[in-house]
Structures are given as structure tokens and as C-alpha cells.
Amino acid sequence: MKVERYLGCLLFFLIVGCNEHKTKKVNTESVNSQLEIKDTVVVVKKKQFKALKSLAGYADTTFVRLADYSAGFAYDMRYATENNFLKSKVYDCAECYTRVKTAKALIAANTEFIQKGYKIKFYDCYRPNSVQYKMWEIVPNPQYVANPVKGSIHNKGGAVDITLVTLDGVELDMGTDFDFFGKRAYHDNMDLPQQILDNRKVLKETMEKHGFWSIRTEWWHYNLATASNDRIANFKWDCLDE
Ligand SMILES: [Zn+2]
The missing domain is CATH 1.20.5 (Single alpha-helices involved in coiled-coils or other helix-helix interfaces)
Incomplete structure (x- = not known):
């Protein structure tokens, strides 16, 4: 028993x-x-990457890596280097992700720029909310960095920091470097050489035509108008091998 x-x-x-x-x-x-x-992200492994994919069929809010859908852009992702106002590398590697609707609008705007002999060069795209916290830790000043609790449109996958380059990759003179905080970077500063005003005008007018709006104090920053109500995202991209 x-x-x-x-x-x-x-x-x-x-x-x-x-x-x-x-x-x-x-x-x-x-x-x-x-x-x-939480966030739908389409990742195309670079080793398997054969041809550019189509954005048709994806939901507008899905995140994609822009370079998988267009070869027409140039990149200088400053926050993956120390060459930025933080003097600090806050991304593990340089990638440009946006939501599908942002990617579609950027590709349409770039098609128009290319007809004029230019193309978009990116300094920053989607920024994970955790990186916003990292930036806030380094510079806790809302004049320069959006408060991570409220978040930035960059955290929503709807903002990009850009300039224009010629098709050979030569940067157009916009009057200041990216992330220059001062009056010289303002859109309403007309006290600049005509060539700089013309360069900013072609960038602004074309971006506005494709659904983006600018902010007064940064000539490089563009928000997709329909992104304001999107959710703040926090996925982090993989640093894939070439
Ligand atoms: Zn920005």
C-alpha cells in the first residue's frame, strides 16, 4: 500500500x-x-536580396527598409556615427526604415527630384523610442531633442531628415549643415544667398506637393502630414550582414 x-x-x-x-x-x-x-516590419535579408520589391499589398503602417524598394536614394545616417550634434553614435548600424505610406510618398517625391537632376539624401528616418530616450539622456532640452515620453514623428516612422544631392552625389548648398541649431537654418530666414534660398525652395515645394510639411526652424526636417496620429514605435532593426 x-x-x-x-x-x-x-x-x-x-x-x-x-x-x-x-x-x-x-x-x-x-x-x-x-x-x-505591435509593429509589422518587413525585413528583406540582404544576402537573399535579388531585385527591388514592390510596396503594393502592404498596409500603410507596416515598417519597411527604404533601400529594399528604391535604389534612387543617397544615405548619410548621421546618428550611426559620431558626426552629429550629440557627438555620439546612438544607432548600432545605419538603416533607413519608415512606414509604407511614408516610403511611398518619398519615392514619389524622389521621382520628381530625379527629373530635376537631384535626389534625396537621408540623415535620419524612423527612430526607435528607446533611441529617443538615449538622445534625451545626452541632451535633455526640448529645444533640440523631442521629449521621449511624448515622442517625435521620427518615432512614428513618419519623419525624415533630408537634403538634396545631384545625381553624382554632390550636396546642394542649404546654408548650414544638418542639425545646425540657429537662425541660419530657419525657413523664414531670407537673409541668405539666392542660390541657398532656391535650393531650399525646390526641396520644400516638392516635399509639400507629396504630403509632407516642414518645421520653421529646421530646413532638413519633413513630417508626413498623415503620420501625426500614428503610434510611437520601438522596434529596433537588425544589423544584417552584407
Ligand atoms: Zn528630424
Whole structure:
């Protein structure tokens, strides 16, 4: 009898133990899948990358890597280097992600720029909310960095920091470097050489035509008008091998 009771207890323990393990696993899986549906991100592995993909069929709010859908852009992702106003590298690697609707508008604007002999060069695109916190830690001043609690349109995948380059990659003179904080960078500063005003005008007018609006104090920053109500995102891109 004692042996039978002992075996009974052992069997009971094994069943309960197994069930507990199983339940924990299911819970973990459901938490992970909840995280996954937060932001839909399409990642095309560079090693498998053969031809440029089409954006047709994706939801407007899906995140994509712009270079997978157009070869027409230039990039100088400053926050993946120390060549920025923070003097600090806050991205592990240089990538330009945006939501699909932002990517579509950028590609349309760039098609028009290319007809004029220019193309868009990116300084910054989507910025994970965790990186916004990192930047706020370095410069906790809302004049220069958006408060991460409220977030920036960059965190929503709807803002880009850009300039124009010729098709050979030569930068147009916009009067200041990217992230120059001062009157010389203001859109309403007309006290600048005509060539600089003309360069800013072609950038602004074309971007506005394709659904972007600017902010008065930064000639390089453009927000997609329909991005204001999108959610702040925090996915971090993988640094894939070439
Ligand atoms: Zn910006």
C-alpha cells in the first residue's frame, strides 16, 4: 500500500509538473506574439536580396527598409556615427526604415527630384523610442531633442531628415549643415544667398506637393502630414550582414 501511494504521488507530481511547464511555455508564446503584432516590419535579408520589391499589398503602417524598394536614394545616417550634434553614435548600424505610406510618398517625391537632376539624401528616418530616450539622456532640452515620453514623428516612422544631392552625389548648398541649431537654418530666414534660398525652395515645394510639411526652424526636417496620429514605435532593426 505504501509503495502504491508513493507511486501515486510520484505520478501526480509528474503530471502537475509537466502541465505547469507546458502552461509557462504557452504564456511566453502568447506574450511574444503580442509583441510581434505591435509593429509589422518587413525585413528583406540582404544576402537573399535579388531585385527591388514592390510596396503594393502592404498596409500603410507596416515598417519597411527604404533601400529594399528604391535604389534612387543617397544615405548619410548621421546618428550611426559620431558626426552629429550629440557627438555620439546612438544607432548600432545605419538603416533607413519608415512606414509604407511614408516610403511611398518619398519615392514619389524622389521621382520628381530625379527629373530635376537631384535626389534625396537621408540623415535620419524612423527612430526607435528607446533611441529617443538615449538622445534625451545626452541632451535633455526640448529645444533640440523631442521629449521621449511624448515622442517625435521620427518615432512614428513618419519623419525624415533630408537634403538634396545631384545625381553624382554632390550636396546642394542649404546654408548650414544638418542639425545646425540657429537662425541660419530657419525657413523664414531670407537673409541668405539666392542660390541657398532656391535650393531650399525646390526641396520644400516638392516635399509639400507629396504630403509632407516642414518645421520653421529646421530646413532638413519633413513630417508626413498623415503620420501625426500614428503610434510611437520601438522596434529596433537588425544589423544584417552584407
Ligand atoms: Zn528630424
